[in-house]
Amino acid sequence: MTRPLPGELIDFHGMVSRSPRMREFFALVERVARTDSSILIRGETGTGKELVARAIHDLSPRARGPFRAVNCATFTPELLASELFGHVRGAFTGAVRDRRGLFSVADKGTLFLDEVSEIPLDIQARLLRVLQEQTFVPVGGTDPIHVDVRVISATNRALRRDVEEGRFRADLMYRIRVVPIFLPPLAEREGDVEALAWHFVDEFNARGGRRITQIHPRALDAMLAYRWPGNVRELRNAVEHAWAVGVGEALRLDDLPPELRGEDPPDSARPATAVDDERDRIRQALRVARGRKGEAAAALGMSRSTLWRKMRELGL
Ligand SMILES: Nc1ncnc2c1ncn2[C@@H]1O[C@H](COP(=O)(O)OP(=O)(O)OP(=O)(O)O)[C@@H](O)[C@H]1O
Numbered sequence: 001m002t003r004p005l006p007g008e009l010i011d012f013h014g015m016v017s018r019s020p021r022m023r024e025f026f027a028l029v030e031r032v033a034r035t036d037s038s039i040l041i042r043g044e045t046g047t048g049k050e051l052v053a054r055a056i057h058d059l060s061p062r063a064r065g066p067f068r069a070v071n072c073a074t075f076t077p078e079l080l081a082s083e084l085f086g087h088v089r090g091a092f093t094g095a096v097r098d099r100r101g102l103f104s105v106a107d108k109g110t111l112f113l114d115e116v117s118e119i120p121l122d123i124q125a126r127l128l129r130v131l132q133e134q135t136f137v138p139v140g141g142t143d144p145i146h147v148d149v150r151v152i153s154a155t156n157r158a159l160r161r162d163v164e165e166g167r168f169r170a171d172l173m174y175r176i177r178v179v180p181i182f183l184p185p186l187a188e189r190e191g192d193v194e195a196l197a198w199h200f201v202d203e204f205n206a207r208g209g210r211r212i213t214q215i216h217p218r219a220l221d222a223m224l225a226y227r228w229p230g231n232v233r234e235l236r237n238a239v240e241h242a243w244a245v246g247v248g249e250a251l252r253l254d255d256l257p258p259e260l261r262g263e264d265p266p267d268s269a270r271p272a273t274a275v276d277d278e279r280d281r282i283r284q285a286l287r288v289a290r291g292r293k294g295e296a297a298a299a300l301g302m303s304r305s306t307l308w309r310k311m312r313e314l315g316l
């Protein structure tokens with residue numbers, strides 16, 4: 001297949017799409033960005049939640065202020081508290097000097113809390129206080145600090161369920177999701193698999209060494225039929241894989257990763273062992289990457305933080 005005509009292709013702050021559903025989503029993002037409300041972005045892994053958070057910041061009155069992002073799943077509870085609120089010298093072993101937390105650093109700007117559902121309960125209480133009173137006390141400190149920060153959070157799970165199960169404070173949930181927005185999975189964005197495949201082909205072509213000008217119909221069919229559990233990140237990885245292993249001007253089915261060629265049945269086909277399969281897949285990827293998590297995550301089509309969380313959940 002040669003490239004479809006550009007048509008309605010949109011590039012919204014780095015998010016490329018031609019789907020009407022995403023156009024509506026971008027319009028919503030533009031509207032909510034103007035306000036100072038707390039926003040919760042819901043969406044599966046790899047759907048672009050961090051890009052959305054940045055877009056909101058850039059479109060907001062705070063655009064000239066700082067934007068900081070933190071992944072709440074990648075810290076131990078002690079380190080997360082110090083990351084967010086800072087600490088004073090001597091607060092704990094290793095705290096050899098005062099350190100500013102992200103709430104101070106992001107003053108007059110925006111703080112993006114990724115995987116917000118992973119915040120432990122005691123830190124949730126402190127977070128609630130910042131959101132209510134815009135003040136916090138650094139770890140080990142006594143004097144409250146006043147800041148002006150807009151919080152954007154993201155999660156790929158239903159916070160309400162965490163609230164029901166006692167893992168997440170209801171009052172905090174209401175504070176952070178004043179405006180919840182839902183980022184659709186890639187498979188539900190009409191026309192986007194093809195549009196994004198070309199977008200990433202262009203990106204890799206620009207690196208030089210190979211120039212793809214066609215996507216073979218069978219390769220395109222496989223991409224259109226695939227469920228894309230890792231969403232846009234996985235699609236980008238699949239195109240990079242094909243670009244790297246193939247030769248010539250066409251992106252071919254044989255060059256796509258095995259799961260797209262139907263060699264691995266999708267997880268949904270074997271629900272009873274989905275967890276074991278996931279564990280095996282992660283183990284295998286870590287082996288191939290010789291323990292390097294960034295590489296393993298890329299091979300699995302997930303972010304480092306998602307890999308991190310899954311390893312924890314699966315006891316790896
Ligand atoms: N619509 C899009 N157009 C182009 N690139 C995109 C788009 N959406 C996401 N990406 C790219 O896909 C990757 C994943 O996006 P991002 O990190 O924002 O996802 P995420 O939802 O935060 O994922 P996770 O839940 O795993 O943290 C990034 O490299 C991002 O630049």
Ligand SMILES: [Mg+2]
Nearest residue numbers: 049050114303
């Ligand atoms: Mg993210």
